[in-house]
Amino acid sequence: MKPLSYWLDTAPAFGCAETGSLPARCETAVVGGGFTGLSAALAMAREGIDVVVLEAGRVAGAASGRNGGHCNNGLVRQVATVAGAFGLDRARTFYQTFDQAVETVERVTLREGIDCDFRRSGKIQLAAKPSHFDSLIRTHGLLASGIDLQTSLVGPGDLSGEIGSTRFHGGLVYHQSAMLHPGRLGSGLARAAHRHGARIWENTEVTRWRRLGKGGHELETAMGTLEAGNVLVATGAGTGPAFPHLHRRILAVGSFIIATEPLAQHVVDAIMPTRRTAVTTRHIGNYFRMAPDNRLIFGGRARFARSDPGSDMKSGRILARSLKQIFPILGDVRVDYCWGGMLDMTMDRLPRAGVIEGCHHAMGYSGHGVQMAVHMGEVMAKVMAGDVEANPWRDLAWPALPGHATRAALLPLAGAWFRLRDFVS
Numbered sequence: 153m154k155p156l157s158y159w160l161d162t163a164p165a166f167g168c169a170e171t172g173s174l175p176a177r178c179e180t181a182v183v184g185g186g187f188t189g190l191s192a193a194l195a196m197a198r199e200g201i202d203v204v205v206l207e208a209g210r211v212a213g214a215a216s217g218r219n220g221g222h223c224n225n226g227l228v229r230q231v232a233t234v235a236g237a238f239g240l241d242r243a244r245t246f247y248q249t250f251d252q253a254v255e256t257v258e259r260v261t262l263r264e265g266i267d268c269d270f271r272r273s274g275k276i277q278l279a280a281k282p283s284h285f286d287s288l289i290r291t292h293g294l295l296a297s298g299i300d301l302q303t304s305l306v307g308p309g310d311l312s313g314e315i316g317s318t319r320f321h322g323g324l325v326y327h328q329s330a331m332l333h334p335g336r337l338g339s340g341l342a343r344a345a346h347r348h349g350a351r352i353w354e355n356t357e358v359t360r361w362r363r364l365g366k367g368g369h370e371l372e373t374a375m376g377t378l379e380a381g382n383v384l385v386a387t388g389a390g391t392g393p394a395f396p397h398l399h400r401r402i403l404a405v406g407s408f409i410i411a412t413e414p415l416a417q418h419v420v421d422a423i424m425p426t427r428r429t430a431v432t433t434r435h436i437g438n439y440f441r442m443a444p445d446n447r448l449i450f451g452g453r454a455r456f457a458r459s460d461p462g463s464d465m466k467s468g469r470i471l472a473r474s475l476k477q478i479f480p481i482l483g484d485v486r487v488d489y490c491w492g493g494m495l496d497m498t499m500d501r502l503p504r505a506g507v508i509e510g511c512h513h514a515m516g517y518s519g520h521g522v523q524m525a526v527h528m529g530e531v532m533a534k535v536m537a538g539d540v541e542a543n544p545w546r547d548l549a550w551p552a553l554p555g556h557a558t559r560a561a562l563l564p565l566a567g568a569w570f571r572l573r574d575f576v577s
């Protein structure tokens with residue numbers, strides 16, 4: 153079993169990173185070379201802005217190259233819950249921003265010729281309990297009232313046409329959802345940004361940020377100090393003490409994935425005949441899909457822990473057991489890859505973007521970042537050019553979290569809470 157992301161292992165390397173010291177100054181610096189930072193750099197470079205990307209590791213090497221490749225529409229939480237908190241009109245706007253985000257990925261990849269296997273596969277949400285199907289019926293009713301007319305229910309009796317497992321009690325299909333190869337998307341975005349004039353440094357961590365009195369910013373790295381007129385912080389779950397105002401706000405939670413060996417065609421037809429992205433309704437549930445070479449990519453929270461090599465392997469073993477419970481036909485299947493990554497979360501699972509202490513940011517996609525990070529990169533390029541209204545998340549409060557230093561230690565407690573909620577639901 154390879155302890156690395158299948159997507160990063162099967163994507164072409166970026167290969168165009170700058171070498172040598174940083175320039176003394178640039179118009180805009182983007183900190184973080186994941187989907188948010190790369191998409192922003194691409195949009196800015198296309199407008200002729202002198203943009204420099206500073207990435208601590210390799211481009212798209214963190215969450216952007218380690219996710220499930222689900223490019224889904226729909227909110228992370230139930231639309232009724234979001235409507236309860238923000239009102240129906242805003243819930244509709246938030247929901248439809250995810251529709252637009254899937255369109256953004258489709259448009260950008262087509263325009264830039266990025267071959268990342270983007271496909272409008274649709275997503276199926278699978279009811280893990282009979283009571284969860286009742287909830288899906290209510291969600292479908294609300295969506296059909298004018299939020300999303302492209303969803304359909306699959307009753308328990310018809311589910312075998314969608315999924316070869318007896319574990320589920322019905323489903324809800326979101327037809328606008330898509331899937332893609334995130335490793336190819338990451339290197340494709342980086343190459344496109346570079347082609348349009350963005351300069352990208354890899355292995356260049358920003359260790360200190362300082363706001364300059366005259367209005368600009370100073371960024372310290374081992375490759376030199378850069379002065380920038382504007383800064384976009386696109387550091388996701390990796391946001392650290394160099395940006396204390398964001399570090400205090402973002403939550404980082406581990407998520408883990410395994411990839412099987414390539415499966416025979418008749419096995420794929422038996423387990424996922426419609427080849428959609430699939431998510432289960434539990435709080436500690438699973439998400440899965442087929443890769444283009446017929447591997448099953450199977451993920452989940454598995455454990456409430458940070459991602460590191462030991463933790464990824466432990467989680468991989470838990471995921472392999474869940475996979476075989478859901479699909480007994482895969483009893484003898486070999487697991488070829490196992491990896492983990494850190495999710496950028498917020499308490500209400502809605503993204504946050506805007507400007508704090510003169511520094512722009514976009515993050516907090518809470519497990520729905522493949523489409524939203526690409527979208528928000530473009531949006532933040534507009535916001536930084538003066539179109540503040542382009543940002544759909546601009547009015548959301550984002551208070552600092554108490555006790556952020558002890559957050560990692562509290563992860564197992566959060567896990568116990570969500571397990572209890574799954575048990576009683």
Ligand SMILES: Cc1cc2nc3c(=O)[nH]c(=O)nc-3n(C[C@H](O)[C@H](O)[C@H](O)COP(=O)(O)OP(=O)(O)OC[C@H]3O[C@@H](n4cnc5c(N)ncnc54)[C@H](O)[C@@H]3O)c2cc1C
Nearest residue numbers: 184186187188208216219220222358388390493520521522
């Ligand atoms: C296991 C897993 C599965 C997921 N599955 C899905 C899915 O199927 N669908 C979906 O929509 N979303 C999914 N997500 C979420 C999604 O991948 C992320 O929300 C999205 O990729 C975030 O992109 P980003 O560019 O904002 O952040 P990242 O991809 O995390 O990029 C941030 C970058 O900033 C760099 N950085 C951090 N600090 C510094 C610094 N000080 N200086 C320089 N660089 C720095 C990091 O090295 C990193 O490369 C998943 C996430 C994980 C971890």
